[in-house]
Amino acid sequence: GEDVEQSLFLSVREGDSSVINCTYTDSSSTYLYWYKQEPGAGLQLLTYIFSNMDMKQDQRLTVLLNKKDKHLSLRIADTQTGDSAIYFCAEAYGGSQGNLIFGKGTKLSVKP
Amino acid sequence: NAGVTQTPKFQVLKTGQSMTLQCAQDMNHEYMSWYRQDPGMGLRLIHYSVGAGITDQGEVPNGYNVSRSTTEDFPLRLLSAAPSQTSVYFCASSSGGETEAFFGQGTRLTVV
Numbered sequence: 001g002e003d004v005e006q007s008l009f010l011s012v013r014e015g016d017s018s019v020i021n022c023t024y025t026d027s028s029s030t031y032l033y034w035y036k037q038e039p040g041a042g043l044q045l046l047t048y049i050f051s052n053m054d055m056k057q058d059q060r061l062t063v064l065l066n067k068k069d070k071h072l073s074l075r076i077a078d079t080q081t082g083d084s085a086i087y088f089c090a091e092a093y094g095g096s097q098g099n100l101i102f103g104k105g106t107k108l109s110v111k112p
Numbered sequence: 113n114a115g116v117t118q119t120p121k122f123q124v125l126k127t128g129q130s131m132t133l134q135c136a137q138d139m140n141h142e143y144m145s146w147y148r149q150d151p152g153m154g155l156r157l158i159h160y161s162v163g164a165g166i167t168d169q170g171e172v173p174n175g176y177n178v179s180r181s182t183t184e185d186f187p188l189r190l191l192s193a194a195p196s197q198t199s200v201y202f203c204a205s206s207s208g209g210e211t212e213a214f215f216g217q218g219t220r221l222t223v224v
Contacts, residue, residue: 008152042116042202042215043155088154099145099170100204100213104154 006089006103013111018076020106022089025070029091032065034074037086037105046074046087076108084110114138118203118216125193125223133188133219135203143206144186145170145213146178148199155202161186162208193223 006022024032030051035043049056049063049072056063062075076083086105093099119134137144145160147170157170161180175197177189186205190197200220206213 004154042217043204044215045212048212099157099160100147100155101157101171102147102155104152 004089004091004101004103006087006106008104009107009109011109011111012079014079014081016079018074018079018083018108018110020074020076020087020089020108022072022074022103023070024072024089024091024101026091026093026101027067027070029093031092032063032072033090033092033100034061034063035088035090035102037088039085043088079108079110081110081112084108116203116205116214116216118201118219120219121217122220123222125190125221127194127223129193130189130191131193133190133201133203133221135186135188135216136184137186137203137205137214138184139205139207139214140183141205141207141214142183143208143213144180145204146176146186146188147202147204148172148197149202149218150199158188158201190221193221195223197221198223 004024012018033048034046036046037043060077064073088105089103090100116137142163146158147155149155156172159178161167200218203216204213
């Protein structure tokens with residue numbers, strides 16, 4: 001079946017850049033997403049990238065997509081303590097956000 | 113505009129009891145989904161709907177039923193609760209395609 005893999009933990013110092021990596025298996029995925037979950041809360045869409053793009057930048061966030069290797073990354077520049085959360089990579093199975101396949105989530109800890 | 117509303121926020125059930133988790137959205141979204149989130153497992157899709165009257169199974173549908181009689185509501189029914197269904201349940205809605213999926217705040221269910 002389809003699968004999305006990401007590392008479980010990442011620890012960085014405040015002000016450094018964070019890079020969260022993800023690999024996926026569905027080569028037909030049209031969109032790939034990054035969601036953020038703060039403790040006790042639901043999921044919030046951070047950004048998404050269309051499969052025909054290599055890169056997307058949105059303020060402190062940069063998404064890189066290597067479609068050949070099915071590798072997606074999220075870079076957070078100047079990481080702040082408020083960025084501490086779990087970050088989920090997800091692909092839209094069949095091209096619809098009605099059917100998302102999530103990775104297990106990467107817990108980002110930001111040390112002052 | 114309330115977004116996606118889930119009720120209840122917390123619930124404790126005894127094994128064998130039945131209950132319905134409610135989900136309502138006021139954004140006129142066609143797509144609605146139910147996910148469960150377990151530690152170390154990420155979010156897994158239980159059931160989803162692409163419009164009123166249309167539902168389909170996700171990755172982990174066993175033990176759950178859904179119906180979609182209106183665009184706004186997408187209840188999730190547990191017919192005979194089991195301890196393995198202890199989890200946090202999230203409902204999401206979207207208008208499809210590349211648009212953002214909006215998540216509810218979650219229902220934390222414990223089956224004893």
